[in-house]
Amino acid sequence: xxxxxxxxxxxxxxxxxxxxxxxxxxxxxxxxxxxxxxxxxxxxxxxxxxxxxxxxxxxxxxxxxxxxxxxxxxxxxxxxxxxxxxxxxxxxxxxx
Numbered sequence: 001x002x003x004x005x006x007x008x009x010x011x012x013x014x015x016x017x018x019x020x021x022x023x024x025x026x027x028x029x030x031x032x033x034x035x036x037x038x039x040x041x042x043x044x045x046x047x048x049x050x051x052x053x054x055x056x057x058x059x060x061x062x063x064x065x066x067x068x069x070x071x072x073x074x075x076x077x078x079x080x081x082x083x084x085x086x087x088x089x090x091x092x093x094x095x096x
Contacts, residue, residue: 027064027078027093029057037092039083043067043075050086065090 029037036052038045043066053059060079067075067087074090 025061026058027061027076027095029053029055029059029088029092030094031055031092037088039078039080039086039088041086043087044069045071045073051080051083053080053088059088059093061093061095064095
């Protein structure tokens with residue numbers, strides 16, 4: 001090896017791939033008392049009630065924990081049957 005030949009810099013380590021986002025496609029509705037869970041037009045308990053969803057029903061989750069109301073309740077946007085874009089409190093959704 002010629003001492004005047006520059007040594008090339010080593011190749012940099014590749015950037016690690018970011019963790020993929022956690023995607024939740026569906027969840028089962030549940031409640032402590034077994035009563036249906038309220039699905040609302042907006043993420044708060046004072047807005048219009050759209051429907052009630054029976055415990056054990058599978059709903060599509062469009063946005064998990066997407067917002068928190070002024071009382072600290074977390075809400076997820078769900079789809080249920082032909083209904084899309086309505087909200088259920090996240091604590092009533094069982095995922096996994």
